[in-house]
Amino acid sequence: MARLLADTTPLRNPNFSRLWWANIITVIGAQLTVVAVPAQIYAITGSSAYVGLTGIFGLVPLVVFGLWGGAIADVFDRRIILIVTTTGLIATAVLFWLQAFAELNNVWLLLGLFALQQSFFAVNQPTRVAVLPRILPAQDLPAANSLNMTVMQAGAIAGPLVGASLIPVIGFSLLYLLDAVGLLATMWAVLRLPALRPDRADGAAPSTPGLRSVIEGLTYLRGHKVLLASFVVDLIAMIFGMPRALFPQMAHENFGGPSEGGLAFALLFVAIPAGAVLGGVFSGWVSGVRRQGRAVIIAITIWGLSITVAGGALFFADGAALPILPIVLVALVVGGAADMVSAAFRQTMLQSAADDDVRGRLQGVFIVVVAGGPRVADVAHGATAAAAGTAVTVAGGGLLTVLLTVVAAVAFPMFWRYRVAARG
DSSP: OTTTSOOOGGGGSHHHHHHHHHHHHHHHHHHHHHHHHHHHHHHHHOOHHHHHHHHHHHHHHHHHHHHHHHHHHTTSOHHHHHHHHHHHHHHHHHHHHHHHHTTOOOHHHHHHHHHHHHHHHHHHHHHHHHTHHHHSOGGGHHHHHHHHHHHHHHHHHHHHHHHHHHHHHHHHHHHHHHHHHHHHHHHHHHHTSOOOOOOOTTOOOOOOSSHHHHHHHHHHHHTOHHHHHHHHHHHHHHHHHOOGGGHHHIIIIITOOOTTOOHHHHHHHHHHHHHHHHHHHTOGGGGGOOOHHHHHHHHHHHHHHHHHHHHHHHTTOSSOSSOHHHHHHHHHHHHHHHHHHHHHHHHHHHHHHSOGGGHHHHHHHHHHHHHHHHHHHHHHHHHHHHHHOHHHHHHHHHHHHHHHHHHHHHHOHHHHHOOOOOOO
């Protein structure tokens, strides 16, 4: 049982331990803002169209500053970058608090602050991940990534539940202030880090973090098929296998919930992150896996099969003797656990197989893929479901995920064969 539970060996490292414990507080605080921003926009406008603008105002900075932020992380001291961007995140949280406290009720100000916050996040996140190989031995990276992702997914569950409950009690302004206070924990952990200037493999002087540097990172990725394949299979899993945009329709049409949400919608919404948390809690085995490419292919295949089962169950949702909603939820939980395993190994491969002087840029690409893939899925699933219905869309997307993952494994045989040295 001890081998099955999460491997906490990385927490023996004081630098990682401080970052991880601080991140528990910070992630919950950040999720409070994730809930508060769209809720405040809807309270001001009464329009879901304005709420939908958060997707555009959030995605564009993530793409632009995710790529550029990765280039910055490959030139300057990563500790300094983390200090600057964490300061920026604290400042934007304070500005959110001030506008709510002053009751300005300006939706464009809110969207502008949200875009600014996402810009700081897009530079902070690839830098934060790129420092792990510098403070941890390579054999501890799978366990460290599993621990980090468990916290992120747990925050994705706890934050919205707590935030939605607190808004009527304490209001928007205090919720934003709690986010700002939570970020102080991360600032404390970052200040304790050592200097972390990138190590260049060729010993040359660092390039300027501009468009050319971003292109150099993409060129590096094209020449390293294992890393390129890790992005390809992730895009397959997210674009074809992520049905989150259909959860409102599924809850209403397949399970008889109200059109504005309800219990079925809430359960569908938290099932995948709940599975990821369970996958993280019982991730003690990941540190012993050497064939990491094969593990990713298997995990994404399980993800695709789980989504197929969830979609297939929808065909029998009307008048079936079986309890269809629990079947769908269990399938999504299993898929969430498989997705966590896949993400942990893909993150580890990026950290260990790439040179230190390009890790920031590759992590920037990772952020863009992770943020962009599900948003493309939202559009594709929504359009398909309008024509074919939820059951066909979800089940078909799951099957396509499995099929295309197998095709990718054949197209990138070096990814299937990729393995790391045994843990010492």
